[in-house]
Amino acid sequence: MADKLVMQIDVTSEIKTYKVLMSEVCGYYIDVPASSPEEALKFAKVGKFYETYGKKIVDREPVEVVEDEANET
Numbered sequence: 823m824a825d826k827l828v829m830q831i832d833v834t835s836e837i838k839t840y841k842v843l844m845s846e847v848c849g850y851y852i853d854v855p856a857s858s859p860e861e862a863l864k865f866a867k868v869g870k871f872y873e874t875y876g877k878k879i880v881d882r883e884p885v886e887v888v889e890d891e892a893n894e895t
Contacts, residue, residue, distance in 0.1 A: 842885075843888055848879055850874040850875065
């Protein structure tokens, strides 16, 4: 098992709070009738309106720091 990377705040410097824009990619499931997995992927790309379910966040990343003096503490 790999060691976890532990992030630490440098407490010798002044600590501020910054507003960070986050990006989330969401995914969901659809049931697509097809004769193979490859065909199901092809039909899913066509853009038919399938009922969606099981929405989940599949990725979350910081995008940028927003320079907003009112948010700094």
